[in-house]
Amino acid sequence: MCKKYWILIALVALVASSLACNPPTPTIIHPTVTPYMPATAVPQDALPPESPTDVPEATEQPVPTEEGASPTDASPPTDTATPVPPTPVPPTLAPPTATPQPTATRTPETTGPLDFEPPQGVESWEKKGDTNKVVLKVNIVGGVPPFTVSHGPTVQGTTSDRVFLIEFEWAACKSAMVQSITVESSDSQSVTHNYFIPVAAMPWCPTPTP
Numbered sequence: 001m002c003k004k005y006w007i008l009i010a011l012v013a014l015v016a017s018s019l020a021c022n023p024p025t026p027t028i029i030h031p032t033v034t035p036y037m038p039a040t041a042v043p044q045d046a047l048p049p050e051s052p053t054d055v056p057e058a059t060e061q062p063v064p065t066e067e068g069a070s071p072t073d074a075s076p077p078t079d080t081a082t083p084v085p086p087t088p089v090p091p092t093l094a095p096p097t098a099t100p101q102p103t104a105t106r107t108p109e110t111t112g113p114l115d116f117e118p119p120q121g122v123e124s125w126e127k128k129g130d131t132n133k134v135v136l137k138v139n140i141v142g143g144v145p146p147f148t149v150s151h152g153p154t155v156q157g158t159t160s161d162r163v164f165l166i167e168f169e170w171a172a173c174k175s176a177m178v179q180s181i182t183v184e185s186s187d188s189q190s191v192t193h194n195y196f197i198p199v200a201a202m203p204w205c206p207t208p209t210p
Contacts, residue, residue: 114143114189118181121201123165131171132204136181136195138164143185150182173205 116138123137140147145160156166170177177197184190199205 111144112142114140114183114185114187114191116140116181116183116191116193118193118195119197120195121197122203125204127204128169131169134168134170134177136166136168138166138181138183140164140183140185143183143189144187146186148184150184152179170202173199173202175199177202 119136119138122134124135126133138149140162145162146158147160147162147164148158149156149164149166151166151168156164164183166181176199178194180192180194182190182192200207
């Protein structure tokens, strides 16, 4: 026992002397500097695929309906608009319609028997080339205007005046003027007279010498 103890002391003394002659050199540890790397956008293709373990989004559970009705049969709730009462519109009054008064059919009054004095001569005349424009005057009495005047078979015109002028052409100087005049009034009266104008009463004819 004493022998092992002395051997251990000798070993310790030996190590102590060795350390005194060769002191240990301290080791310098240089810090490692990591170079700065700027952040870069990672392309979409480089993103890792979604993990199959991702939790799916929560789905809306069907709202339970009345007993016996399927969730798909229930109609979605709709907003019920509050009815707006219509604005009262005052009635439009139609203007009073005038009642047409019955038009009385007036029967023209007759002022007497229709008549006229046939012309005895020429009222006026005018030379017109190889012939003459002759004017005869008719004075109408009685009857009701307007009057329709005809010279022979030709209607000369209609007038409300009681003086009517008949115009025609005449060039002969060897025969007298003989023709008829007819006057019709609005009260259905009609009168026809013949007139006779001798050559001596024709102013464009030369006066015969005795």
